[in-house]
Amino acid sequence: MLRALVVAPSWIGDTVxxxxxxxxxxxxxxxxxxxxxxxxxxxxxxxxxxxxxxIVDSPxxxxxxxxxxxxxxxxxxxxxxxxxxxxxxxxxxxxxxxxFAGIPERFxxxxxxxxxxxxxxxxxxxxxLPQMAERFAQLAETPGSPLPRPIPLPHLESSAGQQQxxxxxxxxxxxxxxxxxxxxxxxxxxxxxxxxxxxxxxxLANALAERGYTIWLLGxxxxxxxxxxIAALVADSTPLRTLCGNTKLAQAIDLIALADFAVCNDSGLxxxxxxxGRPLVAVYGSSSPGFTPPxxxxxxxxxxxLECSPCFRRDCPLGHLDCLxxxxxxxxxxxxxxxxxxxxxx
Numbered sequence: 001m002l003r004a005l006v007v008a009p010s011w012i013g014d015t016v017x018x019x020x021x022x023x024x025x026x027x028x029x030x031x032x033x034x035x036x037x038x039x040x041x042x043x044x045x046x047x048x049x050x051x052x053x054x055i056v057d058s059p060x061x062x063x064x065x066x067x068x069x070x071x072x073x074x075x076x077x078x079x080x081x082x083x084x085x086x087x088x089x090x091x092x093x094x095x096x097x098x099x100f101a102g103i104p105e106r107f108x109x110x111x112x113x114x115x116x117x118x119x120x121x122x123x124x125x126x127x128x129l130p131q132m133a134e135r136f137a138q139l140a141e142t143p144g145s146p147l148p149r150p151i152p153l154p155h156l157e158s159s160a161g162q163q164q165x166x167x168x169x170x171x172x173x174x175x176x177x178x179x180x181x182x183x184x185x186x187x188x189x190x191x192x193x194x195x196x197x198x199x200x201x202x203x204l205a206n207a208l209a210e211r212g213y214t215i216w217l218l219g220x221x222x223x224x225x226x227x228x229x230i231a232a233l234v235a236d237s238t239p240l241r242t243l244c245g246n247t248k249l250a251q252a253i254d255l256i257a258l259a260d261f262a263v264c265n266d267s268g269l270x271x272x273x274x275x276x277g278r279p280l281v282a283v284y285g286s287s288s289p290g291f292t293p294p295x296x297x298x299x300x301x302x303x304x305x306l307e308c309s310p311c312f313r314r315d316c317p318l319g320h321l322d323c324l325x326x327x328x329x330x331x332x333x334x335x336x337x338x339x340x341x342x343x344x345x346x
Contacts, residue, residue: 001031001032001033002029002031002032002033002083002084003032003033003035003080003081003082003083003084004025004029004032004033004034004035004082004083004084004085004086005034005035005036005037005056005077005080005082005084005085005086005098005103006018006021006022006034006035006036006037006052006085006086006088007036007037007058007085007086007087007088007089007094007095007097007098008036008037008038008039008042008046008058008088009042009088009089010039010042010062010089011042011189011268012041012042012045012189012249012267012268012269012271012272013267013268013270013271013272013292014088014132014292015038015042015045015046015268016045016154016156016268016271016272016274016275017132017133017136017154017271017292017295018088018133018136019049019051019152019154019155019156019275020133020136020137020151020152020153020154020295021086021088021136021137021139021140022034022049022051022052023051023152024137024140024148024151024152025051025086025140026051028140033053034051034052034053035052035053035054035055035056035080035082036052036054036055036056037056037058037077037097038055038056038057038058039057039058039059039060039061040057040058040059041249043055043057044248044249044250044253045156045249045253045272047250048156048157048158048250048253049156049157050157056073056077058073058097059073060093064093065093067096070093070096070097070100071096071100073097074096074097074098074099074100074101075100075101077097077101077103078100078101078102082098082101082103083103083104083105084103084104084105084106084107085098085101085103085105085106085107086107086108086139086140087106087107087108087118088108088136088139089111090108090109090111090112090114091111091112092111092112092113092114092117095108095111095114095117095118096117098117099116099117105119105120106118106119106120107120107122107139108120108121108122108139109121109122109123109124109135109139110122110123110124120143121143122138122139122143123143128146128147129147130290130291131290131291131292131293132291132292133151133154133292133295134147134151137151153275153295153296153297154271154274154275154295155275155276155277156253156272156275156276158253158254158257158276162250162254163254163255163257163258165254166250166251166254166255167258169251170243170251173241173243173246175241177258178213178214178239179212180211180212180213180214180260181213181214181215181216181258181259181260182205182208182213182214182215182216182259182260182261182262182263182336183215183216183217183218183255183256183258183259183261183262183263183273183278184201184204184205184215184216184217184218184230184262184263184264185217185218185219185256185262185263185264185265185267185269185270185273186198186201186217186219186223186226186227186230186244186265187219187220187222187223187226187227187244187265187267187269188265188266188267189220189222189267189268192315192321194265194266194267194285194286194287195226195265195285195324196265196283196285196324196327196332197324197325198226198229198230198233199233200324200327200328200329200332201230201263202230202233202234203329204263204329204332204333204336205230205234205238205240206234206235206238207329207330207333208333208336209234209235209237209238209239209240211337213239213260214239214240214241215238215239215240215241216240216241216242216243216255216259217230217231217240217241217242217243217244218243218244218247218252218255218256218269219244219245219269220244220245221244221245222245223244223245224242224244224245226244227242227243227244227245228242228244230242243255252269252272253272253276256269256272256273256276256278257276257277257278259273259278260278260279260340261278261279261280261281261336261339261340262278262279262280262281263280263281263283263332263336264280264281264282264283265282265283265285266282266283266284266285266287266289266292270282270294271292271294271295273294273296274294274295274296274298274299275295275296277296277298278298279298279299279300279339279340280294280296280298280299280300280339281299281300281302281332281335281336281339282294282299282300282301282302283302283303283324283327283332284301284302284303284310284323285303285309285321285323285324285327286309286310286313286323287310288310289301289303298339300335300338300339302327302331302332302335303323303327304322304323304326304327306322306323308322308323309323
């Protein structure tokens with residue numbers, strides 16, 4: 001039986017986009033034991049993937065080299081008998097632990113000149129592999145071989161029991177699934193140039209409320225401010241609950257899975273919504289759906305496609321953020337009604 005270790009990405013969305021690789025590896029190697037080395041903040045996503053067995057906590061933050069700590073963790077992993085490692089991030093530091101652990105075959109892209117650290121090296125052809133998920137999936141193939149298409153779509157597990165347990169955990173909030181539910185994910189960890197304005201979200205909430213929807217706002221503690229801003233801007237009659245900062249990631253997965261549809265910025269929760277199979281309206285500003293699209297047939301991407309975008313900047317370099325400010329709530333509403341009527345919504 002092949003034992004392999006994946007060095008997972010450090011972002012929630014990237015971790016979702018890595019699942020097609022995990023699926024392909026299981027197809028190629030029946031009986032595969034596939035474990036993941038991952039930061040604790042993305043572990044709940046991996047826990048909802050049946051392809052992943054053990055999750056090894058990676059205690060290192062963004063940009064944290066910590067050679068001594070990586071060497072110590074590698075010594076522990078050396079006893080696990082891994083024959084292969086798949087290193088998904090392109091940084092040097094991400095390749096150190098499999099190297100220190102003496103894992104014989106270490107697959108990855110050359111990245112930051114990682115010769116020696118990666119000994120089964122892929123050379124990235126951006127034109128042939130325009131999407132991040134395709135680049136991850138390529139690691140399942142022999143270097144130099146073409147990527148078989150189509151790649152499988154991510155699928156995160158969220159059972160009726162898990163969803164009910166999550167609702168029960170919010171008994172103090174009197175949280176029950178309404179007859180018609182829209183989930184908004186108004187945050188984006190990367191920066192303001194990915195965030196549709198709070199006033200637009202509020203206008204959309206009012207319009208959906210007129211059509212019988214209740215709105216739940218989900219996000220991390222960093223999104224609490226924008227959640228509170230949206231809540232302050234909606235009409236008094238709009239049924240809206242802001243849960244930003246009040247849920248664990250696993251709970252957010254289950255609450256999104258309960259929705260008739262979700263409206264998300266280009267964010268980790270957008271990819272979660274796609275992977276739990278909910279109809280989705282994905283709002284793009286400074287980033288590109290050509291690189292990290294939601295991998296779901298039920299997703300509708302909305303972007304103004306201005307000449308200045310995608311710029312991939314955290315803040316608008318021109319100071320106006322037209323790519324999002326000029327994206328009118330009515331356009332997103334039309335997309336919401338379209339996905340809600342597609343037959344995929346509950």
